[in-house]
Amino acid sequence: MTTKLQVSGLSKYFLTRDGEPRKVLDSISLNIETNQFVCIVGASGCGKTTFIRAIGGLIPVEEGEVRIDGQRVEGPGGDRGFVFQHDSLLPWRTVLDNVVFGLEVRGVKPAVSHPLAESLLQLVGLNGFDKHYPSELSGGMRQRVNLARALAIDPDVLLMDEPFAALDAQTREIMQRELLKIWAQKRKTVLFITHQIDEAVYLGDRVLVFSSRPGKVAADIAIPFERPRPLSLKRSPQFLKIVDEIWTLIEQEVVASMQA
């Protein structure tokens, strides 16, 4: 197995309102192998979004570095595709035009990008919706479009920041299963952030547990389940045991950070 993503000694500070620097990420180091599905869980505000934005090159970091295939990350790049937490489709673009956005920006001609986008829409189960506007879609459908848009630039690494957080429980489960199906087909390295432990355990090869204030990796847990994973796995005792284990870790973290 080769290393795809290498994070070493990464620290990030934000200035407080008084202009004081506050450490949000504390010298995080980790390696992620090619095509690995890694989930990050942690209490709200522990720095998960900051971490994934740093890896995406959307914000500068004060200490440490991120390398992809050994190349130091200096900014956003086509080797990483983002799926955001919030509703991030462009409301004035149709579904198809949203999916081709990343390609259009790089000057790919519609003759090339449109057929590709059509096939991706098929992959995420949205064929026939290419002329719709985002406002006409349900939350689940919008996140499918978001995923297709990220996949369109064919990145090596998919960065997903709580993409299913806004969805209802049933839709979320379906989306989890579909995401695994797509991942099995497309073979990407995935960094997936969630605050739902069962989601992390169901999806990931590995679950990183973040602790708060400042954010760092408190635990790195290998998930042993075979793939493909049926949704019924979530009801199995072994699954619930791992979820419980992680919950205990986070619970301690939350209590600890509240006392600090």
Next chain:
Amino acid sequence: MTQISAAHDEAKVQAPSPALPARLTQAPTQAQLTARSRRRAILSVLGGLALWEFTGQFLVTNPILFSPLSKVLAVGWKLLLSGELMRHFGVSALEFALGFALSALVGVALGFLMATSRRTQDILDPWVSFFYSSPLVALMPFFLLIFGIGLASKVAIVFVIAVFPILLNAFVGIRSADPHLLEVAKAFNCTSSQIFTKILMPAALPFVIVGLRLGIGRALTGVVVGELFASRAGVGYLITAAGLSFDTATVFLGVLIFSLMGVVLMEGLKYLEHRLAPWRKSVQETH
């Protein structure tokens, strides 16, 4: 049992099923509601026109104080045949078109510039705040002195009073672009000109349309004010001249022409918005 009735319903999905609750089948459809609204609007307009005619014919019969619709239309017809009407209308329309086009161009361009350049904003902001709230029609005598009685002074007054709401709305439009979408643009490695054309401009479009709508109203006022002050032609001139000779029918005709211009321009802008921003229509329809 349930299976059978499901298949049964499916077969006649076209016709309203008698099994549906009566309240549902009797509820008017969206198209029926729209048609009903339109019928009411037309009736309201016709009623208003009838009232106008009735008042002029029977209630206020003094021709200096009031003029019925039929007489206004007759005067209009006469002026149309003599070519007078088109001459005056042409003058006013040209003043409006030039002044409004200039204010739209300058307003949108400066608004966008202010919203994207901190320095421009700092420099222009006090002036925009000052002029936006000033009663700029008072500048008309000054424009007459500088530009004379002809076209230029009218274009100047139209421009000056229409440009600020357009500028301000364009500015606010760019500023209100969703920061999440700007992050998306960054994540996809957009250049700053791509961010401008693909994110900021479409985000600002609805605001720009609002600014143009306000601008149209103000520009029409500008034409009227400009021509009432001093002019040799134009619908405003027609109104002034008629007023001085107690010709109330022609005064009403002039006001009617300005009002119709306003209505037509607003409708044109609505059409433009539908064409340029179809996603907004779909927002309204889905909610």
